Amino acid sequence: MRRAAALLAAAGLAVGVAACGSSKSGSSGGSKTSSAPKLSSSATKASGNPTKGTINWWASPITTSGPDVRKVWIAAFEKAYPGIKVHLISAPTDTDTNRATLTTQISGGSGPDVFMGDVIWPAQFGAHGLAVPLSKYLPKSYWSKFAPGLVQGATYKGQVYGAPLFEDQGFLYYRKDLLAKDHLPVPKTWEQLVSESKTMQSKHQVKYGYVFQGADYEGATCDFAEFLADAGGRVLNASDTKAELGAPAVKALSFERSLVAQGISPQGESTFQEPQSLSVFTNGQAAFLRNWDYAYASSNTKGSKVIGKVGVAPMPTFQGQSTPGYSNIGGWNLYINPHSKNIAADLTFIKWMTGRQAQTIQATKFSQIPTITSVRTDKSVIKGNANLLVVPHTRLVPRPAQTPNYSQVSQAIYQNVSSALAGQTSPKAAVSKMTSSINSALGGGL
Amino acid sequence: MATTVTAVPPRGGPAGASEVVGRPDEHRRRMARLGWMFTTPALLFIGIVTLFPIGFSVLLSFEHVNVTGNGFQLQGLTTANYSLVLGASIWQYALVFTLYYTVVTVIVELIIGTLIALVLERMVAGRGWMMAMLLVPWSLVTVISAKLWAYIYDPTFGIADSILHALGLGNPVILGGNTSAIIAMMVADIWKTVPFVTIIVLAGLVMLPQDIYEAAEVDGASGWTTFWRITFPLLRPTIALAVLFRVLQAFGLFDLPFVLTQGGPGHQTTSLAVLGYDVMFNNLNFGPGAAIATTTAVIVVLGCLLFLKVFRSQAAEEGM
Numbered sequence: 001m002r003r004a005a006a007l008l009a010a011a012g013l014a015v016g017v018a019a020c021g022s023s024k025s026g027s028s029g030g031s032k033t034s035s036a037p038k039l040s041s042s043a044t045k046a047s048g049n050p051t052k053g054t055i056n057w058w059a060s061p062i063t064t065s066g067p068d069v070r071k072v073w074i075a076a077f078e079k080a081y082p083g084i085k086v087h088l089i090s091a092p093t094d095t096d097t098n099r100a101t102l103t104t105q106i107s108g109g110s111g112p113d114v115f116m117g118d119v120i121w122p123a124q125f126g127a128h129g130l131a132v133p134l135s136k137y138l139p140k141s142y143w144s145k146f147a148p149g150l151v152q153g154a155t156y157k158g159q160v161y162g163a164p165l166f167e168d169q170g171f172l173y174y175r176k177d178l179l180a181k182d183h184l185p186v187p188k189t190w191e192q193l194v195s196e197s198k199t200m201q202s203k204h205q206v207k208y209g210y211v212f213q214g215a216d217y218e219g220a221t222c223d224f225a226e227f228l229a230d231a232g233g234r235v236l237n238a239s240d241t242k243a244e245l246g247a248p249a250v251k252a253l254s255f256e257r258s259l260v261a262q263g264i265s266p267q268g269e270s271t272f273q274e275p276q277s278l279s280v281f282t283n284g285q286a287a288f289l290r291n292w293d294y295a296y297a298s299s300n301t302k303g304s305k306v307i308g309k310v311g312v313a314p315m316p317t318f319q320g321q322s323t324p325g326y327s328n329i330g331g332w333n334l335y336i337n338p339h340s341k342n343i344a345a346d347l348t349f350i351k352w353m354t355g356r357q358a359q360t361i362q363a364t365k366f367s368q369i370p371t372i373t374s375v376r377t378d379k380s381v382i383k384g385n386a387n388l389l390v391v392p393h394t395r396l397v398p399r400p401a402q403t404p405n406y407s408q409v410s411q412a413i414y415q416n417v418s419s420a421l422a423g424q425t426s427p428k429a430a431v432s433k434m435t436s437s438i439n440s441a442l443g444g445g446l
Numbered sequence: 447m448a449t450t451v452t453a454v455p456p457r458g459g460p461a462g463a464s465e466v467v468g469r470p471d472e473h474r475r476r477m478a479r480l481g482w483m484f485t486t487p488a489l490l491f492i493g494i495v496t497l498f499p500i501g502f503s504v505l506l507s508f509e510h511v512n513v514t515g516n517g518f519q520l521q522g523l524t525t526a527n528y529s530l531v532l533g534a535s536i537w538q539y540a541l542v543f544t545l546y547y548t549v550v551t552v553i554v555e556l557i558i559g560t561l562i563a564l565v566l567e568r569m570v571a572g573r574g575w576m577m578a579m580l581l582v583p584w585s586l587v588t589v590i591s592a593k594l595w596a597y598i599y600d601p602t603f604g605i606a607d608s609i610l611h612a613l614g615l616g617n618p619v620i621l622g623g624n625t626s627a628i629i630a631m632m633v634a635d636i637w638k639t640v641p642f643v644t645i646i647v648l649a650g651l652v653m654l655p656q657d658i659y660e661a662a663e664v665d666g667a668s669g670w671t672t673f674w675r676i677t678f679p680l681l682r683p684t685i686a687l688a689v690l691f692r693v694l695q696a697f698g699l700f701d702l703p704f705v706l707t708q709g710g711p712g713h714q715t716t717s718l719a720v721l722g723y724d725v726m727f728n729n730l731n732f733g734p735g736a737a738i739a740t741t742t743a744v745i746v747v748l749g750c751l752l753f754l755k756v757f758r759s760q761a762a763e764e765g766m
Contacts, residue, residue, distance in 0.1 A: 268601030
């Protein structure tokens, strides 16, 4: 039963990613969409020494409290491959700053050897030659061990640029102690969440009902994509050439704004990134939180006021729609810098990081979602990972990252979402601005 | 007003070498050549470090540019970058916002800075301590002070909201409102740069001749008249200098919006530099980004030249 549900979820992911992806190319100013990856059973031999050398690994912090998973990985890797030294370069936590620093370095001819990059980067990095096409060096047998849809998400024009390291998605975290105390079920619809929040707030059990991300950055696009999909809408049309936001977008954004206006979410939502929303929750001030998989481990680390009181569930949806609600796909891939001097060693590192040992470490000790099917379906792994238990029951929606102009599309979305959340623009005006900015971006505008 | 003094060779110099008309010119020419020899290396260095990147940037603005892993690919001359930038509503907004921001902050800084300088000038004991304390905001790296201001303005645990709440003004999200975000940014900027204006104005003040003031006192001039009729006109070159520096700096506004609001809410606090950063480094659109940078530089240079022309005589008096 669980296996069938897992396959269903995976199929949903594949459909979701493909839905944004496969069509004929447009004009020069328009978006180029990715096609299915062209994988072969043979692979080119990489230059360099596969068992000796130094690797500069650029990765942003994944966990914000407790032991550092990156250091745990490096220690285990260096034990397995004593000839290779991995030097960790800590990247900015803001994914946009991270990318901007990286693209400057790589296009300037320098930069790290291997970098951990966002899942939305393959199109932009592939279009500008800022990452090595890994499908050149790794055969089909390597790629087939990943959960379906992940490899397609890392593909641009038939080449795979990133090796999926961990998959991420939005989860609804809830205070199971408070829900039990008030005899409330885990909400399956947004309307239910709102009424349960009001109950708990009126009893002064929490200050806020629901915290999420709404600042002027990529995270706001993720949260909005979930509300939009719940309302039955989509960002771009099927061929990725025009924005198709419309009435569902107005419904989604109006709901987001109403959460703030009613006091269910803090006024400061328009300035909240992941750390701010998580800290409100771990300080016991909110009943519900939308965040990524690492939040579960963080909520149970020393310093949190809600240790042992947190439950994980799929996202809710709007009343009348089929449950569960949509979770946005996030996660991080490993890419190789084209200027790296020892690509063979980099590939050794990547293969190890996407191998059983590394994937099991992150799944069991850090509540991250592994990308290879064998670890995802391993019963002993699933038992210890609260998020993995929920994953088979979630429904996924990707961001429209198949176009190389994605960063502009995303900017159009998050600027207007943040402005609407702050009450500075009406949701209707915000959506219409979003639409015109997206169309201008896809047409090669500023 | 300067008089030039021509070198006159001393009478009774080396036999046969004096009283020849061409000699002093040749001596001066030799000195000049020597001067050029000594300064050329430094000039070359400055040229490479500043002129080359500026020139390359201007070139980029006139080309179709593609960023690749091996650097820039220039794909043909074009004016499309400029027409794209000048026609974009976001650029027009950024220009208006940057101009408005520059004008408001420079005027406020000028007023506050001059007031503080006037007070400091009268302070004899403790002036050094006051100056040292005043310079702390100026000496802080802007990004760091911006991050500290971000903590102050934070809607959940910031002290600004606590103070406003205690005063009964509610819990506004300072960096989330259209106007409040701009005002908050201006406050952070003014806090940092008032010491700079103070130092420059103070330097000008202490150089003013004291006898004029004594004469004014004898004639019975009031404090305000003294300031407006005597101090201010004499200070004009100094103030012009301070304004020039501040306008140049304020026009390049980047750190504060980048750290505080990332250009938001919406694009309310997107200055020209923030827009250039977004276009170049987030969207990898280097052609239009270079066009933004070039147009900003041209606007600032034209503005400063105009300003200098108006204040030319006073500026020359200062020895600029």
